Amino acid sequence: MAAVPAEEVAVEVVDLGETRLRDLNQRLHDISSAPGPRAWRVLNPNGAHALACGIDADIEVEIEGHVGYYCAGMNKRATVRVHGNAGPGLAENMMSGKVIVDGNASQSAGATGRGGLLVVHGDASARCGISMKGIDIVVGGSVGHLSAFMAQTGCLVVCGDAGDALGDSIYEARLYVRGDVAGPGADCVEKELREEHAAQLAGLLDVAGIDANPTEFRRYGSARSLYNFKIDNAGAY
Numbered sequence: 001m002a003a004v005p006a007e008e009v010a011v012e013v014v015d016l017g018e019t020r021l022r023d024l025n026q027r028l029h030d031i032s033s034a035p036g037p038r039a040w041r042v043l044n045p046n047g048a049h050a051l052a053c054g055i056d057a058d059i060e061v062e063i064e065g066h067v068g069y070y071c072a073g074m075n076k077r078a079t080v081r082v083h084g085n086a087g088p089g090l091a092e093n094m095m096s097g098k099v100i101v102d103g104n105a106s107q108s109a110g111a112t113g114r115g116g117l118l119v120v121h122g123d124a125s126a127r128c129g130i131s132m133k134g135i136d137i138v139v140g141g142s143v144g145h146l147s148a149f150m151a152q153t154g155c156l157v158v159c160g161d162a163g164d165a166l167g168d169s170i171y172e173a174r175l176y177v178r179g180d181v182a183g184p185g186a187d188c189v190e191k192e193l194r195e196e197h198a199a200q201l202a203g204l205l206d207v208a209g210i211d212a213n214p215t216e217f218r219r220y221g222s223a224r225s226l227y228n229f230k231i232d233n234a235g236a237y
Contacts, residue, residue, distance in 0.1 A: 012037035017044040021051060031057040047087070052080050055097075069106075072099045075116065088125075091118045094135055107144065110137045113154065119208045126163065129156045132173055138208035148175055149185065157204050159212050167220050175220040176201050178212060187226045193219045 014024050030036060032055075040061045045051055049068035052061050055078040063071075066084035076095040085103035094113040104122035111127065113135025120128075120137075126144035129137050132151045142160030149165070151173035161179035168185020174197065175188075184190070193201075193215075201214040 010037060011039045011041050013041045015043040016048060021048050028052060028055050031059060075099055110135050136204055138204055140210050148173055155204060159210060170222045176217040178217045184220060187223050188220055189223045191219045191221045
């Protein structure tokens, strides 16, 4: 059996109490063009902003503590796990890979995400999944108002409640909510949860590591009444 290179099995530990954030992010970026550690453990993040942003490599990054805004933004291929809470813009414009938060996330989690999976085991604040374009988001708790605003494609799964204006001006994204919805947004309506949707939902819950019964969820999506301008709907645009 061939020996596994040391850089692929060793965990690189970086203490942000001693290392500059810029230096850590640069090392994570360099892996896309040169060999480097495949597993990372970040200590003492202390709410650092833009931590682990722009990664383009098949690596795993474990962050031991809370992070500030834009953590794991533009993530591609990597798995980033936050053992704490996350500030605004978590995984913004994510392309692929996984971002997992054990705690809560502030507003605009997964905004404009184009692919990959974002999991928030706690609650997510307002505008979760705003303008999502292919990302899948699973929230173990509740989400705030205007979540999935102008969502184009992808899925938002909410195991708790959803705030007001859910899916406002939605396109073709699929929204699954187990709890109460304060109110759907413009052109967002409840739809039938068919077998294909239950199967998709079960798969997302499984990969997110959340134990929930898919049949307890309701599906929301676009009524498609705002796709083309109609004078009768002028007040809704």
